[in-house]
Amino acid sequence: NAGVTQTPKFQVLKTGQSMTLQCAQDMNHEYMSWYRQDPGMGLRLIHYSVGAGITDQGEVPNGYNVSRSTTEDFPLRLLSAAPSQTSVYFCASSYSWTGETGELFFGEGSRLTVL
Amino acid sequence: ILNVEQSPQSLHVQEGDSTNFTCSFPSSNFYALHWYRWETAKSPEALFVMTLNGDEKKKGRISATLNTKEGYSYLYIKGSQPEDSATYLCASVYFNKFYFGSGTKLNVKP
Numbered sequence: 021n022a023g024v025t026q027t028p029k030f031q032v033l034k035t036g037q038s039m040t041l042q043c044a045q046d047m048n049h050e051y052m053s054w055y056r057q058d059p060g061m062g063l064r065l066i067h068y069s070v071g072a073g074i075t076d077q078g079e080v081p082n083g084y085n086v087s088r089s090t091t092e093d094f095p096l097r098l099l100s101a102a103p104s105q106t107s108v109y110f111c112a113s114s115y116s117w118t119g120e121t122g123e124l125f126f127g128e129g130s131r132l133t134v135l
Numbered sequence: 136i137l138n139v140e141q142s143p144q145s146l147h148v149q150e151g152d153s154t155n156f157t158c159s160f161p162s163s164n165f166y167a168l169h170w171y172r173w174e175t176a177k178s179p180e181a182l183f184v185m186t187l188n189g190d191e192k193k194k195g196r197i198s199a200t201l202n203t204k205e206g207y208s209y210l211y212i213k214g215s216q217p218e219d220s221a222t223y224l225c226a227s228v229y230f231n232k233f234y235f236g237s238g239t240k241l242n243v244k245p
Contacts, residue, residue, distance in 0.1 A: 119228030
């Protein structure tokens with residue numbers, strides 16, 4: 021059972037380039053979400069999804085795009101990378117989108133550097 | 136944007152000491168409070184999911200309490216061990232958004 025799989029683990033981009041962080045889960049979770057983690061700050065919600073075809077914005081959505089065409093996959097797209105997007109990104113999924121009956125399961129993280 | 140605060144930011148204790156951390160959160164429209172343990176170079180892993188006022192959870196030497204009316208939760212570790220060294224995160228859930236505190240970093244010295 022793989023759980024939540026994120027790729028790539030490391031990526032270096034130049035300002036203005038675009039890229040996609042991949043996230044897949046094999047637990048049949050309806051809820052999936054993306055967070056960024058910056059020094060001295062907690063995990064901040066970028067976008068989330070409560071099921072295939074349904075996405076919404078979190079705390080810090082600007083500069084990022086998501087889609088959810090299947091239950092399993094939830095890719096995060098950086099449209100035009102900026103140095104402010106240098107961060108560690110985590111994908112997480114849960115059985116419960118209210119947080120009441122299930123915890124978040126996290127991927128291993130993707131470290132992105134934008135030069 | 137909702138503010139979830141954790142204190143202290145860091146804690147250094149000796150092996151065998153008991154310790155506790157605080158998580159405070161806005162209590163209106165609250166759904167659940169989660170605690171996660173995050174070891175260096177790993178991903179956060181869930182400790183507890185709490186929903187009811189007065190809820191208490193326990194797992195071995197670690198326990199947590201929740202006060203939803205006043206908006207705080209305590210995490211207790213009894214008889215800390217070096218393997219308890221990690222960052223402890225709390226997350227407050229409001230309808231389908233998880234808001235994390237910045238964590239308490241615990242270092243347990245042998």
